[in-house]
């Protein structure tokens with residue numbers, strides 16, 4: 158197992174960042190639209206060739222895929238990129254699609270088909286081996302695409318919003334499949350979903366405006382965010398204090414129309430299955446609180462209302 162280092166400066170896209178993935182770990186690459194996630198993955202995969210970039214796989218010795226003097230084309234890199242578009246070869250069977258990579262790596266026809274069959278079993282679509290690629294549902298096609306990507310035995314697997322085109326049920330199933338397959342695989346998954354980070358990632362890197370805004374282990378970044386985007390995604394408030402940050406969970410914040418605590422203004426009200434989440438702008442940042450819309454005064458679930466926010470005493474500051 159080997160890791161990935163990818164540094165890229167792409168001024169025409171406003172991207173200048175460094176991405177580091179330790180061997181055998183999965184990084185969730187988070188960030189708002191246009192923050193540069195896909196650009197970093199494209200550079201790592203070799204689909205984009207900026208003048209200033211460095212891509213290496215592994216260490217001692219590292220395999221250089223891209224630097225001032227070296228350029229390894231995408232198909233010769235030990236890096237496979239999977240996107241939300243399965244891009245299966247139409248006119249071929251599912252088995253032929255998945256056997257393509259092993260065959261290209263020099264396996265005999267029979268060995269390639271056997272390997273392909275193994276991957277189709279692992280992705281739960283062996284029964285579709287002889288179906289035409291174009292006859293599959295979105296969820297089935299993405300499972301086949303995952304099998305095809307893994308059948309190339311990449312050292313590094315890059316997934317760019319792999320569940321984005323699937324409906325909620327199919328996305329949940331494929332997410333669970335990936336959770337099993339990505340264990341001990343060096344991988345990066347660019348995503349907008351907290352669930353992907355929560356279930357698939359060991360580490361989290363957050364991009365903002367083309368730069369890395371914060372990074373660390375999943376638990377650290379999602380419970381101790383330092384950037385408002387991350388806090389919102391993780392469903393927490395974020396306050397900057399003179400000594401550091403506070404990130405209370407919605408359960409640790411109590412709202413009142415008039416009371417003690419921090420004064421703020423309701424910015425947004427989100428309906429959740431069991432409760433209503435109210436986001437409040439305060440001078441030091443944002444806070445979230447879950448309120449019961451039935452028993453609370455209507456003003457507490459109305460954007461624009463001036464409220465006060467009481468934070469539970471156990472919430473501690475971090476730097």
Ligand SMILES: Nc1ncnc2c1ncn2[C@@H]1O[C@H](COP(=O)(O)OP(=O)(O)OP(=O)(O)O)[C@@H](O)[C@H]1O
Nearest residue numbers: 169170171172188189190191192193194195196197
């Ligand atoms: N093919 C392209 N040509 C030129 N500029 C591009 C291209 N693709 C993206 N950009 C620009 O590069 C910047 C980074 O975009 P990128 O797609 O990498 O972000 P992202 O974080 O993946 O966004 P999203 O979450 O919307 O997929 C944006 O300003 C975007 O407009």
